[in-house]
Amino acid sequence: MKKPFKISMRGRHILEGYSFISIWVVGFLLFLAVPLGRSLYFAFHRLEITANGLKASPNGFQFFRDAFTVDVGFTPALIHTMTNLVLHVPLILVFAMFSALLLNRPFVGRLAFRSIFFLPVIIASGTVLQKLLDQGAATLPIFLQYDVANKLNDYVPTAVLLPLLSMMDSLTLVIWDSGVQILIFLAALQSVPVSLYEAADMDGATPWEKFWKITLPIITPMILVNTLFSIVNSFTEIRNSVMQYIQMIAFEKNNYGYASALGWIYFVIIFLIILIVLYIFRNAGSNNYNREER
Amino acid sequence: MLGEWKETVRMFPMRKARSFGSHLFHYAILLSLSFVFVYPMLYIVSQSLMQVNDIADATVQWIPKELNFEHFRFAFDRLHFWRSFMNSTVTSLGAALLQIISCAIVGYGFARYRFPGYNVLLGLVLFTFLVPPQTIVVPLYMFFSDLGWINTYLPFLVPSAFGHGLRGALFVLIFIQFFRGLPYQLEESARIDGAGAFRTFRSIMLPLAGPAMLVVFLFSVVWHWNDVFEPNLYFMVSEHYNLPQSLMILNAQAEQQLSEAQKMMGGAMLTSVPTGYNRNMAGALLTILPLVILYGYAQRYFVESLERTGIAGE
Numbered sequence: 001m002k003k004p005f006k007i008s009m010r011g012r013h014i015l016e017g018y019s020f021i022s023i024w025v026v027g028f029l030l031f032l033a034v035p036l037g038r039s040l041y042f043a044f045h046r047l048e049i050t051a052n053g054l055k056a057s058p059n060g061f062q063f064f065r066d067a068f069t070v071d072v073g074f075t076p077a078l079i080h081t082m083t084n085l086v087l088h089v090p091l092i093l094v095f096a097m098f099s100a101l102l103l104n105r106p107f108v109g110r111l112a113f114r115s116i117f118f119l120p121v122i123i124a125s126g127t128v129l130q131k132l133l134d135q136g137a138a139t140l141p142i143f144l145q146y147d148v149a150n151k152l153n154d155y156v157p158t159a160v161l162l163p164l165l166s167m168m169d170s171l172t173l174v175i176w177d178s179g180v181q182i183l184i185f186l187a188a189l190q191s192v193p194v195s196l197y198e199a200a201d202m203d204g205a206t207p208w209e210k211f212w213k214i215t216l217p218i219i220t221p222m223i224l225v226n227t228l229f230s231i232v233n234s235f236t237e238i239r240n241s242v243m244q245y246i247q248m249i250a251f252e253k254n255n256y257g258y259a260s261a262l263g264w265i266y267f268v269i270i271f272l273i274i275l276i277v278l279y280i281f282r283n284a285g286s287n288n289y290n291r292e293e294r
Numbered sequence: 295m296l297g298e299w300k301e302t303v304r305m306f307p308m309r310k311a312r313s314f315g316s317h318l319f320h321y322a323i324l325l326s327l328s329f330v331f332v333y334p335m336l337y338i339v340s341q342s343l344m345q346v347n348d349i350a351d352a353t354v355q356w357i358p359k360e361l362n363f364e365h366f367r368f369a370f371d372r373l374h375f376w377r378s379f380m381n382s383t384v385t386s387l388g389a390a391l392l393q394i395i396s397c398a399i400v401g402y403g404f405a406r407y408r409f410p411g412y413n414v415l416l417g418l419v420l421f422t423f424l425v426p427p428q429t430i431v432v433p434l435y436m437f438f439s440d441l442g443w444i445n446t447y448l449p450f451l452v453p454s455a456f457g458h459g460l461r462g463a464l465f466v467l468i469f470i471q472f473f474r475g476l477p478y479q480l481e482e483s484a485r486i487d488g489a490g491a492f493r494t495f496r497s498i499m500l501p502l503a504g505p506a507m508l509v510v511f512l513f514s515v516v517w518h519w520n521d522v523f524e525p526n527l528y529f530m531v532s533e534h535y536n537l538p539q540s541l542m543i544l545n546a547q548a549e550q551q552l553s554e555a556q557k558m559m560g561g562a563m564l565t566s567v568p569t570g571y572n573r574n575m576a577g578a579l580l581t582i583l584p585l586v587i588l589y590g591y592a593q594r595y596f597v598e599s600l601e602r603t604g605i606a607g608e
Contacts, residue, residue, distance in 0.1 A: 013407060016491040020403025021415065023396055024466065027456025031434065032422055038433035102324055107317070115593040116328045122585045123334050126520030127538035128578045132334055135341075135571050175330050229464075235426055238523050246428045251527070256432045263429035270426060 042260035056257075063261030074262060077241040078269070084240075085273075088174055089230045096178040096226065100185030101211075118183060120176035126238060129176075133239075177233070181226045188222035189215065224281040228274065235270050242266055335586075342366065342576035365576035373540040373577055374532075379584065382536040385450045385525070386518035392454040393465055393514050394507050400457045401469020402495055406481070423463035427523065435527055449528040450518070460517055460524070465510045472506035473499065505599035512589070512596055519585055537581040544577045 007015065043063060045056035067074050103114055123129075196214050205213070237243065246266070250259035336356070342365050344358045369375075404416060438449045453459040457466055476499065484494045522538045529535055532543070589596075 014409040017403055017407025017409040017412075020407065020491075020495075021400050023455075024400040024403075024419070024457040025415070027396075027453060027458040027462075028418060028422065030437075031453045031456065031458045032425065032430065035430035035433035035437065036425065038436075039430050042432060099327065102320065102327075105320065107320065111594065113324055113328060115589075116331050118593070118596075119331050119589075120334065122516055122520075122589050123338070123582050125516075127522055127541045128334075128338075128520070128582055131541065131574050131578050132337070135574070172330060172333075175327070176334070232424060238521075243426075243428055243523070247431070247523075247526075250432050260429070260432050263426070263431070267426055267429045270424065274424060 039260040039263060042257045043264050044261075045257055047257045059257065063258050064265065066258070067262055067265055073245055074242075077245045078266075081235075081240055081242045082269075085231065085234050088170065088177070088234060089227065091171075091174045092178045092181060092230050093223065093226060095174060096181035096185050097223075099178070099182045100189055101215075103182070103186055104189040114183075114186070118179045121179035130239065177230075180233075181230060184222060184226050184229070185219065188219040192218050220281070224277070227277055227281070231270070231273060231277065235266075338575045338579050338582075341572050342369075342579050344572050365573045366580065368573050369544065369577035369580055372544050373537065373580060374535075375537075375580060377533070378535055378537045378540040381529070381534055382519055382538075382584075384447055385536060386515045388447060389450045389454040389459055389518050390511050390514035392451060393457070393459055393462060394510055396455055396457040397462060397465040397510060398469050398500060398503055398507065399495070400466050402473050402499060404466070404470045405473035419463050419466055422458070423461075423467070431527065438528065444528055445530055445534050446528075450524065460514070460521060465514065468510055469503070469506055472503060476502060508592065508595055508599045512592055515588065516585060541574075541577045541581050544574060 041056070044059055044061070046059040046062075048055045048057070099117060103110065103117065192215060196218075197210060200210050200214060234240070235243075242262075246259050246262050249255050249262060340356045340358070343361065343363075345360075345362050345364070404412075404419070438444060441448075443449050443452075450459065454462065456462075480498055480502070481494050484498045489497070519536075520538060522536075522542065525536050525539050529539065532540075535543070
């Protein structure tokens with residue numbers, strides 16, 4: 001029997017590849033590309049709800065100008081979100097790395113500790129975390145019980161103490177937020193070849209040197225992954241003030257066009273930040289020494 | 295397996311060298327950190343059991359004088375527990391199962407095939423991960439509402455079936471990494487034996503993807519379970535609320551009680567409903583209990599699996 005048309009091995013390979021990812025592409029068009037296009041359109045149009053549905057009239061860059069000049073709510077929310085991001089992401093990364101190093105050492109009860117470190121991902125997120133925050137349970141009682149703030153006030157000027165204390169307050173949040181990152185770092189630490197440490201031991205390297213010269217360079221790509229994950233996580237969090245603000249504009253004030261414009265401003269800023277991060281990590285790939293071989 | 299083997303090799307010279315003191319120090323740090331991690335759980339459990347006289351009693355810090363489940367009965371009632379539980383279960387389990395299948399298929403396609411536009415499409419997957427839901431929420435809402443999907447499970451299930459939905463892009467990336475780490479020989483022999491591409495995927499590669507599937511499943515269930523942003527958009531009536539949404543209202547009810555109480559007191563300032571917080575915590579415990587049980591059951595395999603998913607680019 002002769003096939004109606006013949007395709008080469010290569011053609012078949014390509015066709016099979018496309019068929020595997022086709023569902024994703026369809027989903028991308030339906031649930032991302034089209035909504036993204038429409039929201040861009042909304043951002044430049046004034047929308048009115050009429051009897052025949054939505055009526056759009058061109059509005060130019062008006063919404064974008066308004067966001068920064070007229071709207072008194074957006075800029076503070078944006079600044080708040082950005083400050084949180086800049087403060088929290090490095091803290092999360094450092095803490096996650098520290099915890100991963102602790103957990104990576106061989107000791108009795110490792111698995112139990114690992115499960116505990118992931119617990120906040122389940123408990124302290126979403127509404128439950130909101131509840132805990134409402135009740136002031138997101139601060140460790142140690143700081144309140146022993147009246148640390150007042151005692152320190154005798155030695156440290158208030159102007160320095162207050163930001164420091166608010167950072168201590170958010171420390172619990174940082175710790176609870178780093179569950180996923182700890183696990184990613186742990187997996188990364190497991191992938192460092194033991195032979196390198198052995199060689200370093202032979203040469204008499206200290207643990208400190210081994211960390212900076214072996215561990216850190218090898219897991220740099222994973223630091224990038226974790227940075228991106230933390231940034232996206234912090235940007236899409238429900239407690240994030242910009243998120244809440246946009247939702248309020250869209251679904252309480254029903255100002256769809258303006259909400260879309262704000263969404264785009266937010267997106268562009270995220271994108272810029274991620275580009276900066278990628279630029280900082282631009283050499284991370286080169287440390288990826290013959291990874292393919294293993 | 296390989297991880298364990300490495301472990302034993304690594305610990306051998308180190309264990310000799312390490313002194314008792316450093317061991318103790320190590321445990322001290324771990325234990326104190328663990329306290330921070332377990333603290334919310336302890337807090338929720340302890341608060342949810344406390345009665346009015348326990349709160350007033352200065353000698354009671356963590357453990358209430360008597361065991362009383364009254365707050366749980368209240369929260370169970372007000373959360374409409376079984377209804378909310380069913381809504382939560384259908385959305386998170388349904389979406390998670392669909393995401394496992396769809397993201398595995400797509401991840402496999404990206405891991406094993408090269409085709410024109412490969413880099414662009416892979417870039418789009420990353421791009422999808424970065425787009426904040428806020429940017430597209432309005433058109434997406436209109437789209438679903440035009441289809442008449444508001445107050446149904448479809449806005450959660452259908453995107454998941456296409457490899458999207460909550461953090462779908464991340465799951466695709468996890469599967470790409472995982473399948474890249476598997477040896478080619480398995481598929482080659484299957485192909486030589488005459489299995490087609492999909493047959494090879496279904497009967498050879500998918501059964502091997504257990505660790506990645508477990509990780510994706512657990513992440514997906516947890517994130518869907520705790521998510522309130524999308525449910526707040528697509529579940530407009532209380533019959534469809536999931537557990538976290540109902541927990542939100544539980545709070546609103548407590549607030550209302552507070553303001554009513556204030557009115558009755560003739561505007562005297564009451565700082566809180568005496569047991570409002572404790573009821574909230576009982577509700578919070580009920581909300582996360584299914585997840586805690588699931589995690590308690592799966593955590594052993596989960597942490598091991600995560601190391602084997604090649605998430606770290608091994």
